[in-house]
Amino acid sequence: MKKLIFILSIWTISFGIFAQNQYNIIPVPQKLEAQIGVFTVNDKTVIVGNAAWGDVAELLNTQLNTLNGWNKKVVADSKKLVKGSIQFVQDGSIPEEGYKLDVSTKQVVISAKTAKGAFYGVQTLLQLLPTDVFKDGKVEGVKWSIPCCKIEDAPRYSYRGLHLDVGRHFSPVSFIKKYIDLIALHKFNTFHWHLTEDQGWRIEIKKYPKLTEIGSVRKETLVGKYGSGKYDGKPYGGFYTQEEVKEVIAYAKKKYVTIVPEIEMPGHAQAALAAYPELGCNQDKIYQVHTTWGVSNDVFCPREETFTFLENVLTEVIDLFPSQYIHIGGDECPKDQWKTSRFCQDLMKKEGLKDEHELQSYFIRRIDKFITSKGRKMIGWDEILEGGLSPNATVMSWRGEEGGILAAKQNHDVIMTPGSHLYLDHYQADPKTEPLAIGGFLTLEKVYSYEPAPKELTAEQKKFILGLQANVWTEYMQTTNQIEYMVFPRACAVSEVAWSPSSSRNFGDFTNRLKTHIERLGNLKVNYAKSFLAEKK
Incomplete structure (x- = not known):
């Protein structure tokens, strides 16, 4: 039993260090729950837009296309969650400038009440990607992985x-x-x-x-x-x-x-x-x-x-x-x-x-x-x-x-x-x-x-x-x-x-x-x- 507790303690410490090293977001979110695993962005990944926030989805899509040399289009709004996608979902319960970001190994979901909240969710998502995502032009040889997590976030001041x-x-x-x-x-x-x-x-x-x-x-x-x-x-x-x-x-x-x-x-x-x-x-x-x-x-x-x-x-x-x-x-x-x-x-x-x-x-x-x-x-x-x-x-x-x-x-x-x-x-x-x-x-x-x-x-x-x-x-x-x-x-x-x-x-x-x-x-x-x-x- 002591050995199991020791192993769990080591795992907890290691996971805490992993979380600290992976989630380098500025400004720090209101609430971040680290998860095990990563979501991999590849040539099969699609972005599922929201009818009200087309520009926000397009902004993210353009960035990923430019960096990877892709020519993907934003997929139309879907009421169902789409496996393997980065998907935008409208949620009226979220504060005006707030967002939720749920990254699992199967999908990324950005939820928000407004387009502005969705935009801030994208800014956080970009900071979870490798720093090369901020380069101007195509980037070769980068593994586009996003550490799994659940984030609930909104600003302190308006x-x-x-x-x-x-x-x-x-x-x-x-x-x-x-x-x-x-x-x-x-x-x-x-x-x-x-x-x-x-x-x-x-x-x-x-x-x-x-x-x-x-x-x-x-x-x-x-x-x-x-x-x-x-x-x-x-x-x-x-x-x-x-x-x-x-x-x-x-x-x-x-x-x-x-x-x-x-x-x-x-x-x-x-x-x-x-x-x-x-x-x-x-x-x-x-x-x-x-x-x-x-x-x-x-x-x-x-x-x-x-x-x-x-x-x-x-x-x-x-x-x-x-x-x-x-x-x-x-x-x-x-x-x-x-x-x-x-x-x-x-x-x-x-x-x-x-x-x-x-x-x-x-x-x-x-x-x-x-x-x-x-x-x-x-x-x-x-x-x-x-x-x-x-x-x-x-x-x-x-x-x-x-x-x-x-x-x-x-x-x-x-x-x-x-x-x-x-x-x-x-x-x-x-x-x-x-x-x-x-x-x-x-x-x-x-x-x-x-x-x-x-x-x-x-x-x-x-x-x-x-x-x-x-x-x-x-x-x-x-x-x-x-x-x-x-x-x-x-x-x-x-x-x-x-x-x-x-x-x-x-x-x-x-x-x-x-x-x-x-x-x-x-x-x-x-x-x-x-x-x-x-x-x-």
């Missing part, structure tokens, strides 16, 4: 975002599509596209062509660290046409990624003022697109002409983007020009505003009213709390968690994005060994340790925390290669914080799974940072 600033340094459409692919792979559902800045206006607005003719190009760029006083003397520019924006939105839709556009106001407006100086408080000033980093004192003046301009811009943006949210920035707006502007001071007296913070709130409330009239929701950085929060606003809490806590206590929706844990422009290893960055220090382990639901909130107030987002500011990221280096693998940690239950998270286990996951990133030609390997030691 908003799971990754941001990219294209104002400081521009990213071409090809990279934006790659970024969206990586967002989808990690089960993020939102791409926050930061399109306007002091240093460049990056989206075509047909009513105001000077925004891209003038506002998209700065005459030169700062070299080295902020304050160096050195410039490269080279014009720098780039923008997206509305046709390109439509192309990116359509691409993201296929990957179940919502794009939230950001048009900055009332600050971070120098590029717009360079194009239309009459929108500033000093109408005699000749503005230029900002050539250095930091915050410009040149901001929009709250005249009626300015609101007309911004409403026209937002109308074109809203017509392009189907997103529920429209981001208006609202951060880092210096009040110097408002303090010295006779118009602003007279407006404050007329509206009964006690200071310039309340003037900013007046500005934001007017924009919020307009966005609401278009059937959308306004979102902004936590400075929109200053002077009184606009009634329909959602807050992105970036200056720590205080703004998010205050907003949640006032029953406002919140996205947590504190710089302490979710700013991926900070150094991730010893600055002496790393490329130049803006500053800060944010290791993979610290990212992973983040808990989005502050202890200061009650259980009821925590319901207003919709989720979290990692931010990528590109002052010191001149190339897309550098963006990838700063974002990955830290974004992998963010994805697990956003998706997985806190009880399932373990940093040691995560880094073990990450060793396999970076092989996937390598096959996708992602220039990920390797510093976490030294960090783990």
Whole structure:
């Protein structure tokens, strides 16, 4: 009997190690039950689609065809389970973005309530296959086996975002599509596209062509660290046409990624003022697109002409983007020009505003009213709390968690994005060994340790925390290669914080799974940072 117990103990330990080595999924599923055996994908395997989710089945089919040199077609929906197949089944009992994945030696079944849930099931299935499944083109000599298991999975948070600033340094459409692919792979559902800045206006607005003719190009760029006083003397520019924006939105839709556009106001407006100086408080000033980093004192003046301009811009943006949210920035707006502007001071007296913070709130409330009239929701950085929060606003809490806590206590929706844990422009290893960055220090382990639901909130107030987002500011990221280096693998940690239950998270286990996951990133030609390997030691 003792011998039998010993054998069973050894088998249990061995099976646990097998499971740990086989199921290298990021983000970690809510529930995973390891099983014995594998399902083998071969030239006899068929994909049985679902009438409602044809695109999802086709996506998986295309990937397997490409890698194996097959020319298979998706088999029509079947009410019966088909032996030897990868089959999609609709199940109304599963949460909106959730899925079930049942892998046996005879069949793979992906069950979901919605196409989005089925899509996330496919992302998990792909991570159960050999990492070569992520290569571009046919792969020779790979055994396409999937370890047997039962997975039940759904996200912890409804908003799971990754941001990219294209104002400081521009990213071409090809990279934006790659970024969206990586967002989808990690089960993020939102791409926050930061399109306007002091240093460049990056989206075509047909009513105001000077925004891209003038506002998209700065005459030169700062070299080295902020304050160096050195410039490269080279014009720098780039923008997206509305046709390109439509192309990116359509691409993201296929990957179940919502794009939230950001048009900055009332600050971070120098590029717009360079194009239309009459929108500033000093109408005699000749503005230029900002050539250095930091915050410009040149901001929009709250005249009626300015609101007309911004409403026209937002109308074109809203017509392009189907997103529920429209981001208006609202951060880092210096009040110097408002303090010295006779118009602003007279407006404050007329509206009964006690200071310039309340003037900013007046500005934001007017924009919020307009966005609401278009059937959308306004979102902004936590400075929109200053002077009184606009009634329909959602807050992105970036200056720590205080703004998010205050907003949640006032029953406002919140996205947590504190710089302490979710700013991926900070150094991730010893600055002496790393490329130049803006500053800060944010290791993979610290990212992973983040808990989005502050202890200061009650259980009821925590319901207003919709989720979290990692931010990528590109002052010191001149190339897309550098963006990838700063974002990955830290974004992998963010994805697990956003998706997985806190009880399932373990940093040691995560880094073990990450060793396999970076092989996937390598096959996708992602220039990920390797510093976490030294960090783990």
